[in-house]
Amino acid sequence: MTRFKLLTALAAAALAPIWASAQTAALAGDPQKGSQKVQMCQGCHGILGWRTAYPEVYHVPKIAGQHPAYIVAALKEYRAGQRKHPSMDAITASLSDQDMADLAAYYSQAPLQTAVK
Ligand code: HEC
Numbered sequence: 054m055t056r057f058k059l060l061t062a063l064a065a066a067a068l069a070p071i072w073a074s075a076q077t078a079a080l081a082g083d084p085q086k087g088s089q090k091v092q093m094c095q096g097c098h099g100i101l102g103w104r105t106a107y108p109e110v111y112h113v114p115k116i117a118g119q120h121p122a123y124i125v126a127a128l129k130e131y132r133a134g135q136r137k138h139p140s141m142d143a144i145t146a147s148l149s150d151q152d153m154a155d156l157a158a159y160y161s162q163a164p165l166q167t168a169v170k
Contacts, residue, residue: 080154082121087159090152093144098160117163124157 091099097113116124130136132145148156 080150082154082158084158084162087155116160121157121161125153128153
């Protein structure tokens, strides 16, 4: 293999995952299916005031009305370990790309709620 061919092959190998993730990002989400998968999210992301009481009190980001591509990107980053949070790491470990697309479709269309004190 010439040096040039080797470099081309290396570049292709390095770009392949980026291409693959761009492909999966285009997965169509189904909000109907997403609505059946939110049970595991609602305990934290669905409560008024957006706080959890256990194991510690922390604010939970509001994701209803968020752009679906942002939601999918965030979920993938937790699953890949590029973004870290104990709850979200554990949750996303069990989600497929299709689950993430469906959840994102659901949450992006969910009505915005105002936090109540
Ligand atoms: C145990 C509580 C809990 C559960 C259950 C949970 N989340 Fe989260 N989620 C959090 C917290 C806390 C954060 C903020 C973490 C951080 O600071 O990175 C977060 C962050 C996120 C973010 C990034 C928001 C942003 O603005 O960047 C998304 C998207 C998200 N969660 C979606 C989900 C989905 C979808 C589910 C269900 C499959 C889910 N979460 C289940 C607590 C939870």
